[in-house]
Amino acid sequence: MTKNDTICAISTPPGVGGIAVARVSGPDARDVVQRIWRGRRAITSAQANTCLVGTVLDTCGEALDQAVATVFHAPHSFTGEDVVEVSVHGSRWVQQELVMSLLKAGARMAEAGEFSMRAFMSGRMDLTQAEAVADLIASTSRATQRLALRQMRGAFSDKIERLREELLELAALLELELDFSEEDVEFASRERLMELTAKVCDATARLADGFSAGRAIRDGVPVAIVGATNAGKSSILNALADDERAIVSDIHGTTRDVVEDLISIGDYTVRLKDTAGIRHTTDTIERLGIERSRRALQEAAVILLVIDASNSEAPVPWDDILSAMATSPHTRLVVAANKSDLVGEICNMDIPAERAEVVSTSALTGRGIDELRSTLSSAISAALGTDADSGVLVSNARHYQALREASAAAARVLEALQAGIPGDLVAQDLRECLAALGSITGAITTPEILSTIFSRFCIGK
Ligand SMILES: Nc1nc2c(ncn2[C@@H]2O[C@H](COP(=O)(O)OP(=O)(O)OP(=O)(O)O)[C@@H](O)[C@H]2O)c(=O)[nH]1
Ligand SMILES: [Mg+2]
Structure with a gap:
């Protein structure tokens, strides 16, 4: 995948569309496209960042479609190579023929993620940025899009690279000491080294801590609807999802299993x-279902407790809720005082939990559902800590793993320095810390790591 030949692929989604775009990248990109091009101006003599209108030819040399070619010159393109993007009408047949024609003209079919891989290899972006492109393409909400865009612009890699460069300098001095081991010299100030390692240890641990919030944003924030039987939980799910997702009935114990739906809130x-x-x-069976309720409660970022406000005798599972909130200190509680249509506005409800808000709702009439939505949205921001810190949030498991390794290695370095352990023993842990940091941005990498990352991309990316 590190070859320097010319590759091509359709970069728009498979299927029929208004238009489809084939990307051609590599040293012969312009020559390849010129071979299947008829137009007033030649692709080969086109200036950088210009568009040409013409006709593309099929494998038999006959006109296939009218097309627009956008020409980029190295290094100012996505891949850093010469690139031509050919837009045609999005028929399946035209797309297929266009690719066949480009292959016949000398291009090779791109492998999964190969365009992004080339962008990385030519230094156009680092690994976290290439990964962010994939995340941006996969984003499903404003929160995921923002997360990806921030990472794509390099906020995360800048932070990691700064830490690594500082540490690298001291590591070099420490390695130098090892060369003079007989002479008992200290080039690397122990004080400065300790200070810096503490900083790295702390910064990486903090970034890793943000992973649960980052992952929640990426995979969907877990919100559990809990409460007594017949309170209207399934009705609330249906109201929020705007869909008849769960079975509703006045029989207590209707819902037996966890019913899950991905919805947009804020x-x-x-x-x-x-x-x-x-x-x-x-x-x-109901008991097994209740076990699952408890598990969902433990995993929730926000607990949505539904209470039947028309029935003051209805039990509320406070013990379970309070114990879940005690074990995860960021969990928020939103109480829906439901069936408000039967009792009017509900005020002054006694809630024995902190970090809680009450909304009066009627799943039957829809009253209070919009307010419930916005209360849930703020509760989620508060639970994830995304309102306070608009900085970097880690959402990628590979980054999380590397940050944990870097932090653990930094902690070992710090411990050893504090105990006055000789430099050669410290150096090993320091190297591990640097390697972990370097693996995040791709400053240090192996072909195996690269192919694992990029092969997860699809063809054309
Ligand atoms: N009047 C009124 N009735 C409601 C409201 N919400 C739900 N109900 C009724 O209450 C009954 C129970 O609703 P469900 O949504 O099935 O309650 P649940 O909490 O999911 O119950 P289980 O699955 O048994 O735990 C049904 O007859 C609903 O029509 C409401 O806001 N007002
Ligand atoms: Mg139910």
């Missing part, structure tokens, strides 16, 4: 889980 994609009402029961 800037977020939310993984909304309707659960079995929590109550004492001898029914084996």
Whole structure:
């Protein structure tokens, strides 16, 4: 995948569309396209960043379609190579013939992620930025799009590279000491080294801590709807999803299993889980369902408790809620005082939990559902800490793993320095810390790592 030949692929999604775009990248990109091109101006003599109108030819040399070619010159293109993007009408047949024609003209079919891989190899972007392009393409909400865009612009890699460069300088001095080991000299100031390692340890740990929020944004923020049986949980799910997702009935214990739906709330994609009402029961299946309710409760970033406000006798599973909130200190509680149509506005409800908000709702009439939506949106921001910190948020498991490794290695360096352990023993951990940091941006990498990352991309990316 590191060859320097000319590759091509359709970069628009498979299927029929208004237009489709074939990307051609490599040293012969312009010559290849010229071989299948008829137009007033030649692709080969086109200036950088210009568009040409013409006709593309099929494999038999006959006119295939009218086309627009956009010409980029190295190094000012996505891949850093010469690139021509050919836009044609998006018929499946035209797309297929266009690719065949480009192959016949001397291009090779691109492998999955090969355009992005070339962008990385030519230094147009680092690994985190290439990964962010894939994330941006996969984004499903404003929150995921922002996360990806920020990473694509390099905020995360800048942070990592700055730490690495500072540490690299001291590591070099430490390695130098090893060359003079007989003479017992210290080039690297221990104080400065300790200070810097503490900083790296702290910064990487903090970034890694943000992963659960980053992952939640990426995969959907877990929100669990819980409460007593018959409170209207499934009705609330249906109202928020604007769809008859879950079965609703006045029989207590209707929902047995967790019913999950991905919905949009504010800037977020939310993984909304309707659960079995929590109550004492001898029914084996219902009991298993209630176990799942408890698990959903433990995993939730926001707990949506539904209370039947028309029935003050209805039990509320406070024990389960309070214990879930005690174990995860960022979890927020939103209480929907439901069936408000039967009792009017609900004020002054006694909530024994902190980090909680009450909204009066009626799943039946729809009253209060918009307010519930916006209350959930703020609760999610608060639970993820995304309102306070608009900085870098890690959402990629590979970055998380590397940050954990860097932080652990930095902690070992710090410990060793504090204990006055000789430089050669410290140097090994320092090298590991640097390697972990370097693997994030791709400053240090192996062909295996690269092919694992880029082969997950699709062809044309
Ligand atoms: N009047 C009124 N009835 C409601 C409201 N929300 C739900 N209901 C009714 O309450 C009953 C129970 O609703 P569900 O949504 O099935 O309640 P649940 O909490 O999911 O119940 P389980 O699955 O058994 O735990 C149904 O008859 C609903 O039509 C509401 O806002 N007002
Ligand atoms: Mg239900």
